[in-house]
Amino acid sequence: MSVPKNWPPHLPYLTAPLLQPKVLSPSQISLLQTKPASSSETEIIPSSATPSPCPLVRIQPIHDAGHSANGQFGLFAARDLKPGTFIVAYLGRVHPSSTTDPESDYDLWLDRDADLAVDASREGNEARFVNDYRGVKARPNAEFGTAWCERWRQLCVGFWVVGRAAGKGKQVGIRKGEEILVSYGKGFWGVRMAEAEADAGLEG
Numbered sequence: 001m002s003v004p005k006n007w008p009p010h011l012p013y014l015t016a017p018l019l020q021p022k023v024l025s026p027s028q029i030s031l032l033q034t035k036p037a038s039s040s041e042t043e044i045i046p047s048s049a050t051p052s053p054c055p056l057v058r059i060q061p062i063h064d065a066g067h068s069a070n071g072q073f074g075l076f077a078a079r080d081l082k083p084g085t086f087i088v089a090y091l092g093r094v095h096p097s098s099t100t101d102p103e104s105d106y107d108l109w110l111d112r113d114a115d116l117a118v119d120a121s122r123e124g125n126e127a128r129f130v131n132d133y134r135g136v137k138a139r140p141n142a143e144f145g146t147a148w149c150e151r152w153r154q155l156c157v158g159f160w161v162v163g164r165a166a167g168k169g170k171q172v173g174i175r176k177g178e179e180i181l182v183s184y185g186k187g188f189w190g191v192r193m194a195e196a197e198a199d200a201g202l203e204g
């Protein structure tokens with residue numbers, strides 16, 4: 001199996017979500033593996049849209065002093081992507097909040113009500129390299145949500161190009177070579193800033 005260019009050699013590259021039956025309840029597993037009704041708003045993603053590696057993206061190092069994640073990696077479009085396009089599933093360890101790693105910067109909610117999240121800190125796929133738009137661009141060009149992925153017959157977190165919902169005004173999509181940027185939400189940065197302030201207080 002090939003891994004994407006620039007994939008970190010120390011990390012396992014996932015081609016399917018990592019389900020841990022020991023830490024998930026039977027009802028959580030059942031929810032993950034039950035296909036939503038066709039009347040539901042959850043998008044059904046065909047297997048053809050979730051190949052590994054994902055041909056729509058590339059992982060690239062960021063060498064740009066004006067970029068707030070300079071020196072790190074980001075995820076970039078490998079071709080022009082139309083508004084509303086499903087880009088890539090976020091693969092990682094599916095877990096409940098009782099096993100959340102407080103140090104992880106790669107943990108995303110899959111279903112908050114069902115207490116299910118996906119952590120890609122110790123293994124994952126290209127999606128783990130999507131950065132937040134803050135300090136990079138004026139607004140995000142991608143968004144995350146929940147999808148039913150036919151390849152794994154499972155509910156997954158995924159990224160789409162902004163413009164899924166009709167009537168949101170003119171959407172331009174993402175041009176080849178452009179960085180794919182989402183909003184992590186103010187909550188993510190609020191926690192990180194509070195931690196940084198606490199660290200500065202300890203050091204000062």
Ligand SMILES: C[S@@+](CC[C@H](N)C(=O)[O-])C[C@H]1O[C@@H](n2cnc3c(N)ncnc32)[C@H](O)[C@@H]1O
Pocket residue numbers: 068069072073074105106128129130131132133134135136
């Ligand atoms: C999911 S990872 C994104 C990939 C990461 N850049 C990497 O190279 O592995 C999340 C982490 O990336 C960094 N990051 C993401 N967006 C950022 C931004 N707009 N400004 C600064 N750092 C950012 C933060 O360190 C954050 O904790």
